Amino acid sequence: MYVRKYFPGNKNDSTMAVLTKKLALRSGNQMVAEGAIKAGCKFFAGYPITPASGIYKGLIDLLPVNDGIAVSSPDEISALAYCVGASMRGFKSMTATSGPGWALMIETVQYALITETPVVICVVQRLGPCTGGATQGGQGDILITEFATSGGFTIPVLYPSTAAECYEMTIEAFNWAEKYRTPVVLLSDKEIGMTTESIDYNALEDIKQVNREVIKHDDPMIDKWKMYGFDSPDMIAKFAEIGGKVKVTATGSAHNAMGNLKKNDPETISTIKHLEDKIQAHKDEMVRVKLDAEADAETLVISFGITARTMKDAVKLARSKGVKVSSLTIHSMFPIPEEAITSAAAECSRVIIAEENLNGQYRTMLAEILKLKEVIGVNSMGYMITPEDILERIMQ
């Protein structure tokens, strides 16, 4: 039950064949923009950066005709600050950037996290470090997006690997942001973001929009309501909108459940701790993986993003040579879908983890849960991992 398939039917399924196809050529970036509209995004602030600029352009075109607004910001810090402000006012907001822009946004990401303000940040990765290679792909921002907070709070991270999944997971990212009152990172990379591909709109998964619960002044529980209040780890306080009739008290500093700045106060500490607890309490419902299991497989290959597609081809090649191998595509990178991974790997003695970065960033995250397995990394920098690169390790 932890393993959920994104596409309920394979595209070649007979049940899908009866539908007429509605095809279009779209890039991952364009599909993020369209997904944002479908998710109910009303505000986007953008600053240009390759390879993420397509999302900015997409929403500059789409939002004005969908009752929203996209604005140009003078830098990435402003872009996210505008988004957080608009979200505090009550509107679903998003920005998009790449590694260098993310570096500038980290302060404001933390602000969104501690003020429990829903916002989606799409990070389309490119080669790093620093300004790195603007038109070269990479998967090197996995840890810097996740570990962007002082204190190490979990920032939910979703990672599609096709343009169609960009659409679906953008909606999911907004839903998570709204439901859990948190910043959510939608990870992408140059090869997903800027590559165009054919998409059948009639086969896209219809994901329902989730909207934040807003506190009203006449709420029967208004006397008990607190800006950041909770009775249990899984509780998410109702959101107060600036301009509504319930006073907003937001601060980026350590605060009690009312939002008042308080130091050396047990309530303040528990309010901060709740930022992590609320995500952990919901992590089972945040699992998004695709398992392609083969009976008696000795090897499990794990990947995500653009490399997950390469993995699929490598697994197909290995199977054509009679090798039994399973694969697991991870979409919900954080919180780490630990049970889905351990159960997928349960019968395998070897786990291969393929990712386009220097040292296997996600592999290091899985070291503890896979400690009884032989863990092998397939890594690259500056070029896409090829099916042959992965196949070679499967066949060894």
Next chain:
Amino acid sequence: MMQTEEACSYMTFGAVMPFCKGCGHSNILKKLNDAMQMLHLDPMDVCLVTDIGCIGLADALFDKVHTVHTTHGRSTGFATGIAVADKVLAQKKLKTIVLIGDGGSMIGLLHIVNAALMNADVTVIVANNFLFGMTGGQTSSLTPEHFNTITSPFGSMNPSLDICSIADASKAGFIARKTATDKDLTQVIADAIAFGGFSIVEVLELCTEHGTKRNDLKGNMLAKMAEAEGHELGILKNDPLRKEFSLKYHDDVEVHKGEIKPLKFVEPLDNYNINRANGFVIAGSAGERVQSSAGMLSEASIKSGLNVTQKNDNPVTQGSGFSLSEVIISPNEINYTGVSSADYVIVVSENGLKELKGQKIFGRINDKTMFIVDESIDLGKEGLNVLSLPLRKYCGADKAALGAVDYIIRKFEPFPHEIFAGIIAKKFGEYGKIFKEGYYEL
């Protein structure tokens, strides 16, 4: 500081100011409260956005209005998002007021500049006491020259930034510089808040903990200090002619929304001749329609009912150097988007060839790979299937790649050629006249 309940409609009744004795902040906040009263604002229509520093403690005092206490310098950025969302997407009632110190106004200068350029309906009050007070009295960018602070013990070396001039250069409509003891401060703050668009009020004051102890100063010397720095006092600008951001936005959208093209979709014909993936690598120079030719190949392929991926590559400068596209067309799902065993390699310029060699193209081919190259190109390798054609001669540099793609569709027909001919005709006119006559005989 006890006040009557009536006099405290926005501030906590009986609030004790957390500031040092004689600090100008207490006066500024009281005047802000009075200004809101003067305007009869509904407290729930006010959002006070406070920055970091002593003045940023104000949010705890104003318990009747919405308060947002932000990161250092960023207050105007958050306020811009709040105000723009309110004015464009909601009831347009909100008054968004930023309280920021001199230190924060420099870190967050670009937020102030951009809010002014946008003419977002935000009022920025800069409480300028010439130094960072909360952290112990360090020099800020608004510290006057020769002013003594703990980090400028011999006097500040730099002149102070004239934030009002910056606001003016940023086309702010309402700009004032006052001192905290000015009798008309309440009125000026009220005018700024009431102003429809961006407004800024810089209020000069003294930090009694760090400023007056190290400098021989009294409150009545503020005007002289400003004068010495060449900073004018008073209402410097009150010009409501520029439209507030949301008004301009709504006008622009109203006028131009018809120009936004609807998304394009294709109903596939399901008419193709291949039963496995075909990989194309197309290489040439920037500005010669390499990627757009690949795009037309992709478009024709989905029209025929095939799946497509098109992966482009170019240097960071989009208009120079090489231009490269890898297109895969397939009746099946396409996973890996790189072409690892090409069916067709098109090379129409030396730039393109150089890049392809860099990307080890000869390791990504098979025995049947067909090279379609301009006659000027020498691949420098034996044993390849090469068709050398006068593409640049017959198609022109800007359509050589297009001609090569068209040639492949014509000769090898992965899908009916008329689909591709139709698509390029839509862009360039009648198919038979897109290229020079000789091309059609190739």
